[in-house]
Amino acid sequence: MRAFAELLDRLSLTGSRNAKLVLLRDYLRATPDPDRGWALASLTGELVFDAAKPAMIRKAVEARVDPVLFGWSYDYVGDLAETVALIWPADRDHRPNREPELGEVVEALRTAGRGEVRGLLEGWLDALEPKARWALLKLMTGGLRVGLSARLAKTAAAMMRPAAVSEPPDPDGGEVVTALEPVDVSDIEEIWHALTPPYADLFAWLEGRAERPSGDAPGRFRPVMLAVAIDEAVDFERLDPADYAAEWKWDGIRVQAVREDGVEKLYSRTGDEISGAFPDVMAGLTFEGAIDGELVVWRDGMVAPFGDLQQRLNRKAVDAKTMAAHPAAIVAYDILARDGDDLRGLALAERRARLEAVTANGGDRLHLSPIVSYSTWEELGRLRADPPVGAAAEGLMLKRWDSPYLAGRPKGPWFKWKRDPHVIDAVLMYAQRGHGKRSSFYSDYTFGVWTEEGVLTPVGKAYFGFTDEELKQLDKFVRDHTIERFGPVRSVRADRDFGLVLEVAFEGLQRSTRHKSGVAMRFPRVSRIRWDKPAREANTLDDVMDLLDAIESGGGRVAKPLQA
Incomplete structure (x- = not known):
């Protein structure tokens, strides 16, 4: 687990795409089977442990730590795995004499019943140091959040292929060196759905030890073309x-809808099967x-x-x-x-x-x-x-x-x-801690617009669209102007005479009975921080509803039958 934990830690702290690729490529080259295969499976979302649930993890830690202390700590840190990894009081008297390997953990979780998982978890947490505990919990819950997409992980796997391999000497005593063709990520995606973790056949091919695995399984996913x-x-x-x-x-x-030899599959653009829905x-x-x-x-x-x-x-x-x-x-x-x-x-x-x-x-x-x-x-x-x-x-x-x-x-x-996105000016109302490398910042923002009564009603939530420097400024504003706290959420001052206006861009609006405002936004993001604009000049709910009416029934915004 130690090497896997070091990988996840460095990935989470590395912002550069190319640096992440090099980190994972080097890990896959240096780590033996099956651990590297299980690591790749976890990074591509192929590992799911039905018996390992966050509620079980909470029960395990609350059995050893004062629940109130754990609750306060969790509220402050904002991430379950990180909190448990730091606060866990290891049982030194019954500590295992060695740390578990990644493959050992995966195999145990795949076969364990629901009642066995907690005992396994406690033993592993006792044996591991905080960084490895964090990696273990991220592995179990599937929430790695290290800034690496499944496609990027496959790209790193393609990069591990050497330029050439050396074979045993020929009868004359000379070394035989065979050049290898480069592998593109699309080559891996083409066969991915015919592979199963821990991908020993994939690594054998990438390292030039075996032929390319066949991807000709009926109903397979084809890598998509993007614009x-x-x-x-x-x-x-x-x-x-x-x-x-x-x-x-x-x-x-x-x-992508596939029907081949009696096999029927419906895939998302990333290759996830959604046929059942x-x-x-x-x-x-x-x-x-x-x-x-x-x-x-x-x-x-x-x-x-x-x-x-x-x-x-x-x-x-x-x-x-x-x-x-x-x-x-x-x-x-x-x-x-x-x-x-x-x-x-x-x-x-x-x-x-x-x-x-x-x-x-x-x-x-x-x-x-x-x-x-x-x-x-x-x-x-x-x-x-x-x-x-x-x-x-x-x-x-x-x-x-x-x-x-x-x-x-x-x-x-x-x-x-x-098309150009819609834009409104809204007022920041609440902020919540982020996850992963953002767990120390208030980075998730709920914003609202003015009603006829002169009060704010929430109309959306955004957590991207701003730079790292702007995130620091927003975080400071939240901390300086908090009026109430609700666990990891803070309510900030927002009234007619004081408040932070955010210019919010979004792709569409729809009516919603689940939201107090009656509307829901699609893909909202912070497009600009309006430090210069008074809160009272932000948009109103009437403005938002007028826009929704226009989308639904006017200005060329109403859906009509398909036509060339």
Whole structure:
């Protein structure tokens, strides 16, 4: 556990993407199987221990520490794993004579029953030092929070491949050196769903000791092709409109639907399987192959706002009532495989023709994303500003007609041209401690707008959009102007004569019965700190509701039937 703990600690304290990659690459090179495989599985979210729950961890520590002291400590630190790691009073009289290895911990947790986990946990915490305790608890709960995405972890694995390997001497006594082809992260993603932890076959291939594992399992996930944001000032000068197809950027979630040899899967853009939450979609698909598209709620022949789709997201299962009220479907914009043939190497124009044939009889669960007709960038810009699909479109996608389907985010073939976000001025009301490297800062901010009665009502929460230096300034403001404390949450002074105004950008609004204000924001973030603006001049709830009405029913913001 010690090497794994050191890795997590250094990753959490390292901001540079490249430095994180080097840290993980070096760890994977130096650590033997199976520990490095279990580490990679944990960093990519592939390890889940159903018997290890935060409540059990709290019970274990409260059995050895005064619960009030633990509660105060937890409120101050703001992170369960860090608090327990620091406060745990090891039983020195019964301390194990060695620290457990990572593989030993994983194997024990995978086979242990719910009643056995607490005893295992206590023994491990007694044997480990604080840093390793923290890593153990992060491993158990799955909340690593070290600033490393699953794709970045796979990228580091690809980087561990050597340029060449030495083989046993030939009969003449000379050493045989074999050059190895570099491995890209897309090569790993292509086979990832055919692999199982702790990935011994993956590492054998990366180190040149074995052939590439097969990724030809039916129903597998294909690495997605991503777009880059267009630079209006530069890109339009050098791009020819005739070379690019334009489509609406649908306001849903990116999915890949696969039906091969009786295996049916629905994946998110990161490769997580979400089939169980959308059985109605999967049951309505009839093609044989792999479709790339946007998962939406489809009602009355049109794409519904994203708020409707949220009623279906983050569920392991769904009941008939929810499916009937929020019927899901896929708006397809690409086809990756058909009847056993891999189509990704074809030009977009050829793939589009095959996609049209598949979706012609797609039923209620599969619809073709229409091509937007335009002749100049200026004309397309006017459509982007006032799209006929309104709230269901975030903007436009531009795709070269001759582009193959390439994994990753290549520069040039695909662009995204998002609409400008909505912006309001709101007043900071509450702040909460962050997690991981932000656990010492008040970095999660609840903000509100003025009601007719002259009081603030919360309309959203943001925890990004500001720089590290601005975070320090915000944290100081919170500490200097706290009027009440509720555990890790602080209420700050906010009235007509005093308060901090935040300019908040967001992608959309929807009505919500769960929020006191009656609205919920999509993707809110702090776009600017208005140190200069008096709190009384912040927006009102009437302003927000007027904007919601406009989104729903006016100014080209209402969802209308799909059209080219």
